[in-house]
Amino acid sequence: MLAQPKTFPNHEALPAGHDRSGFEIIDPRFKDFILEGSKVTHHWQGAEWSEGAVYLPKTQVVVWSDIPNNRMLQFDPRTNETTIFREPSNFTNGNCTDNEGRLITATHLTHCLSRTEHDGQVTLLVDRYQGNRLNSPNDVVVKSDDSIWFTDPPYGILSDREGETRESEQSGNHVYRFCPDSAELTIVVDTLDRPNGLAFSPDESELYISDTGSPSRMYAFDVNSDGSTLTNKRDFIKVSPGVSDGFRCDTEGNIWTSAADGIQCFSSKGELLGKVRVPETRCANCCFGGPEGDILYIAGDTSLYSVKLAAKGAQYSK
Structure with missing residues (x-):
């Protein structure tokens, strides 16, 4: 069924200066990512708050969340059609794929992580820590050892707009590691205000986590030799305007993060290289996709965009 605008x-009006799209070069190195003739393409408009974009290689479609409208949308680049992927979605937020290409989803209302099997059946992975309900799982990433790492801020329990208002049953807003084989759930970070987006560096030696609470910034952590714990928390990136919500790494370790003015690209050392501007109030997330992993799909506030780059998502190098 074709998706209808909702x-x-x-909806918040477009701020001054946010009405243009295209590339903004901050550092000459950013030119290396821009293909001749490449431009930002607008695919669909009509969401209230777009989030959690993910490319599904098996079906070659992009799925993303329209959280307040309680639905997941699906864009097919071959037909240029946007259809309903799942409705209701239980206020789904972040999405990624596991190492078998299955969809892993973080959901607010049912405070859980789930996995969509290749036959379409949905498997509940985890929804509680030590017997208590999680807050509202927000974003998620899968490591090469199949472990699933996710953030659990309170956004889905603060109001009914993105879930259901209720008190938290947890001691804080944590980052977790879940092992699908053993069903073991452990806290890996408990020092952030409102942990949000997360991504591993290409070699998985570092984990980057954005905090959209106070102070809003992205932190870097070293992944210990055991592959399951973190150390050496440090300031990494401060986005302006807006905050870093969701983000992805490319194969060279550059970070492509959402911001108020589109997607901002930072080097592996945290240097701002350039921007992909989109005409939206803000952006929440992005993902690499396409058969070669070189198309950046952008979840703008109300819309889905894409741009072909001379860069490839880190997940496509494994």
Whole structure:
């Protein structure tokens, strides 16, 4: 079924200066990512708050979340059609794929991680820590050892707009590691205000986590030799305007992160290289996709965009 626009009538107006799209070069190195003739393409508009973009290689479609409208959308680049992937979605937020190409989803209302099997059946992975309900799992990433790492801030329990208002049953807003084989769930970070997006460096020696609480910034952590714990928390990236919500790494270790003015690209050392501007109030997330992994799909506030780059998502190098 084709997706119908459902942007709320009182949706926030586009701020001044946010009405253009294209590339903004901050550092000459950013030119290396821009293909001749490449431009930002707008595919669909009509979401209230787009999040959790992910490319599914098996079906070659992009799936993303429209959280307040309680639905997941699906864009097919071959037909240029956007259809309903799942509705209701239980206020799904972040998505990724595991090492078998299955969809892993973080969901607010049912405070859980789930896995969509290749036959379409949905498997509940985890929804509690030490017997208590998780807050509202937000974003998720899968490591090469099949472990699933996710953030659990309170955004889905603060109001009914993105879930259901209730008190937290956890001691804080944590980052977790889940082992699908043993079903073991452990806290790996408990020092952030509102952990949000996360991604591993290409060699998985570092984990980057954005905190959209206070102070809003992205932190870097070293992954210990055991592959399951973190040390050496340090400031890494401060996005402006806006905050870093969701982000992805390319094969060279550059970070492509959401911001208020589109997607900002930082080097592996945290240097701002350039921007992919989109005409939205803000952006929440992005993903690499396409058969070669070189198309950046952008979940703008109300819309889905894409741009072909001379860069490839890190997940496509494994």
